Amino acid sequence: xxxxxxxxxxxxxxxxxxxxxxxxxxxxxxxxxxxxxxxxxxxxxxxxxxxxxxxxxxxxxxxxxxxxxxxxxxxxxxxxxxxxxxxxxxxxxxxxxxxxxxxxxxxxxxxxxxxxxxxxxxxxxxxxxxxxxxxxxxxxxxxxxxxxxxxxxxxxxxxxxxxxxxxxxxxxxxxxxxxxxxxxxxxxxxxxxxxxxxxxxxxxxxxxxxxxxxxxxxxxxxxxxxxxxxxxxxxxxxxxxxxxxxxxxxxxxxxxxxxxxxx
Amino acid sequence: xxxxxxxxxxxxxxxxxxxxxxxxxxxxxxxxxxxxxxxxxxxxxxxxxxxxxxxxxxxxxxxxxxxxxxxxxxxxxxxxxxxxxxxxxxxxxxxxxxxxxxxxxxxxxxxxxxxxxxxxxxxxxxxxxxxxxxxxxxxxxxxxxxxxxxxxxxxxxxxxxxxxxxxxxxxxxxxxxxxxxxxxxxxxxxxxxxxxxxxxxxxxxxxxxxxxxxxxxxxxxxxxxxxxxxxxxxxxxxxxxxxxxxxxxxxxxxxxxxxxxxxxxxxxxxxxxxxxxxxxxxxxxxxxxxxxxxxxxxxxxxxxxxxxxxxxxxxxxxxxxxxxxxxxxxxxxx
Numbered sequence: 001x002x003x004x005x006x007x008x009x010x011x012x013x014x015x016x017x018x019x020x021x022x023x024x025x026x027x028x029x030x031x032x033x034x035x036x037x038x039x040x041x042x043x044x045x046x047x048x049x050x051x052x053x054x055x056x057x058x059x060x061x062x063x064x065x066x067x068x069x070x071x072x073x074x075x076x077x078x079x080x081x082x083x084x085x086x087x088x089x090x091x092x093x094x095x096x097x098x099x100x101x102x103x104x105x106x107x108x109x110x111x112x113x114x115x116x117x118x119x120x121x122x123x124x125x126x127x128x129x130x131x132x133x134x135x136x137x138x139x140x141x142x143x144x145x146x147x148x149x150x151x152x153x154x155x156x157x158x159x160x161x162x163x164x165x166x167x168x169x170x171x172x173x174x175x176x177x178x179x180x181x182x183x184x185x186x187x188x189x190x191x192x193x194x195x196x197x198x199x200x201x202x203x204x205x206x207x208x209x210x211x212x213x214x215x216x217x218x219x220x221x222x223x224x225x226x227x228x229x230x231x232x233x234x235x236x237x238x239x240x241x242x243x244x245x246x247x248x249x250x251x252x253x254x255x256x257x258x259x260x261x262x263x
Numbered sequence: 264x265x266x267x268x269x270x271x272x273x274x275x276x277x278x279x280x281x282x283x284x285x286x287x288x289x290x291x292x293x294x295x296x297x298x299x300x301x302x303x304x305x306x307x308x309x310x311x312x313x314x315x316x317x318x319x320x321x322x323x324x325x326x327x328x329x330x331x332x333x334x335x336x337x338x339x340x341x342x343x344x345x346x347x348x349x350x351x352x353x354x355x356x357x358x359x360x361x362x363x364x365x366x367x368x369x370x371x372x373x374x375x376x377x378x379x380x381x382x383x384x385x386x387x388x389x390x391x392x393x394x395x396x397x398x399x400x401x402x403x404x405x406x407x408x409x410x411x412x413x414x415x416x417x418x419x420x421x422x423x424x425x426x427x428x429x430x431x432x433x434x435x436x437x438x439x440x441x442x443x444x445x446x447x448x449x450x451x452x453x454x455x456x457x458x459x460x461x462x463x464x465x466x467x468x469x470x471x472x473x474x475x476x477x478x479x480x481x482x483x484x485x486x487x488x489x490x491x492x493x494x495x496x497x498x499x500x501x502x503x504x505x506x507x508x509x510x511x512x513x514x515x516x517x518x519x520x521x522x523x524x525x526x527x528x529x530x531x532x533x534x535x536x537x538x539x540x541x542x543x544x545x546x547x548x549x550x551x552x553x554x555x556x557x558x559x560x561x562x563x564x565x566x567x568x569x570x571x572x573x574x575x576x577x578x579x580x581x582x583x584x585x586x587x588x589x590x591x592x593x594x595x596x597x
Binding site for chain 2: 048051052053073074075076077078080081082084087088089090091092093094097098101102104105108110111112113157
């Protein structure tokens with residue numbers, strides 16, 4: 001049974017044109033699925049619908065066969081974790097506080113975290129390489145450390161499905177690659193299902209098992225990265241501004257650049 | 264494991280230190296005043312010393328403690344709800360509603376000149392309730408979620424509207440009633456009826472328990488509604504609980520004392536510098552700190568230019584404002 005399945009999702013914000021027009025997809029346990037596409041294609045909206053934060057006007061989302069939007073909020077949070085694009089705290093909480101906030105759904109009526117919560121928080125801090133920064137204020141962290149702390153909080157939810165909205169957008173190449181490697185390890189070792197909206201097509205094709213290509217609210221293609229990022233599709237969506245290179249079996253999507261234009 | 268103990272340890276420490284602070288302030292409030300009293304005689308007999316201690320000072324100190332504590336903890340709640348460190352218990356229009364209610368009672372002659380009557384606090388409470396209901400209705404989205412931005416806007420607009428109605432009531436009132444309205448707006452703890460703090464206590468404790476039961480959720484919600492929702496919080500329900508419990512805390516004391524500013528803004532900030540932002544520790548610590556702070560402010564109000572009393576709201580603003588600026592500057596410099 002797929003971990004999550006979207007059937008014919010339609011969604012529009014207020015009275016504007018539909019952002020998603022009949023999107024269907026499914027992902028299996030242990031899979032890393034990347035949602036790619038140009039700006040405004042509906043990637044973040046789709047992620048937020050799958051996270052249960054938005055309700056589609058039409059269509060349904062099934063989580064292991066159960067209707068997602070019928071689940072209680074804490075039940076949903078024990079199955080799905082969501083990593084937003086921006087994470088902003090008003091008050092100076094520590095990294096440990098942020099990570100422990102991920103344990104809320106496992107004891108929603110409790111005022112204090114349990115010993116088990118602490119053990120799990122310690123474990124995910126280790127996975128994300130933040131064990132030495134547990135008492136550091138979140139606002140004092142670098143961009144890469146922050147992203148890992150937010151990921152650690154999501155992992156502390158012990159989810160079966162992890163949804164990420166542009167997780168690498170504020171990271172340099174090395175940190176982005178490390179983050180993807182960590183997610184890949186969690187998929188293969190723990191059977192975690194990962195679905196993420198990604199802008200960086202090269203990164204997405206390097207790490208994701210499959211890609212879903214969203215364009216103008218429709219799922220243009222879904223499958224192997226090499227097939228989804230075809231020359232024709234890239235050209236029709238991005239125009240002549242990108243170039244696909246195949247290097248040692250890897251796909252690299254490069255901007256055409258000044259030199260090429262002049263050539 | 265060490266960290267679990269840390270939160271609880273911090274809570275216990277905050278309660279012990281807060282309790283000692285409150286005890287010290289409470290004793291100062293009882294024993295110091297424009298007239299000196301003999302504590303042994305006061306506790307033994309029914310002479311003037313006992314009258315001063317038990318009738319003039321005890322109800323007042325108790326009301327000051329409850330008011331300071333309630334306003335400080337409501338301030339913590341509203342700052343977390345609105346995700347705005349500048350929010351106060353009065354930001355969402357509760358005090359303007361209470362003021363309008365009190366002014367209406369005064370204008371209608373429901374408060375006799377000096378004897379006082381229960382009508383003014385009752386009208387104030389009703390006015391506060393009306394403000395809370397109107398702001399809540401305005402802020403509800405068509406779906407279900409409470410929009411905190413609209414809540415803030417609705418509260419501020421309602422405060423302006425009620426302020427304008429207040430001016431109109433002043434215009435209609437004679438000099439005597441207008442003076443009484445202004446004095447009510449300055450905030451006062453000048454009571455001699457021990458029943459007043461007891462009644463306030465019941466409402467305050469309900470509000471505080473309701474707020475504290477959501478303290479862990481307040482921590483999670485400081486990352487925003489969407490993150491809180493994804494962590495498993497029923498954001499709409501929790502926002503409503505915080506809004507109503509904070510409003511209950513505020514209304515219950517403002518009805519009895521009039522609006523006393525700055526406590527709900529300054530105390531949470533100062534306490535947060537010592538306890539950190541964890542609401543499980545911050546809420547009780549702010550209650551104790553606010554309670555002691557207002558007792559001290561009232562003490563100063565009574566003795567600074569005795570026998571004349573300064574309205575306590577003036578003292579809290581004069582002390583609180585510069586103190587907060589000094590602390591924030593020091594924090595920035597460090």
